[in-house]
Amino acid sequence: MKETKTRGAKAGSKLGVQKGKNASKGAKIKRPPSAFFVFMEKFRVEYKESHPNNKSVATVGKAGGAKWKSMSEQEKAPYVEKAAKLKSDYEKLKAGQVEEEDAASDKSKSEVEEEGDNDDDGDD
């Protein structure tokens, strides 16, 4: 079952790209990037240089994924190692990220966790 698509519903991302309300925290805790992402960071730049005409993430995403599979473990090794370190670091950061008090904004309403396979979210 490949849920790689992740797009049966709006599940892909909640997309919170507006603004960080609290600048103080700044560094919010994110999931550790996988080896693929570590590799991709470099790949994206290289790809852009090789293909300045290309446009979006989808293209380099595919190209990156294709290349990733093309790489041998030894080639992936440094990325995997880096990912492992990032993961380790993440756990450390996460340990300090325990405080999550809504200082200013209080979400009084408890968000009901809509989960899983609802193709259609009736949020109305």
Next chain:
DNA sequence: TTGAATGAAAT
């Protein structure tokens, strides 16, 4: 199954 980076294009 979600979310992580990404950045232009589409809505």
Next chain:
DNA sequence: ATTTCATTCAA
């Protein structure tokens, strides 16, 4: 201004 497009991997 928000969502989409796609990739893989870890939680």
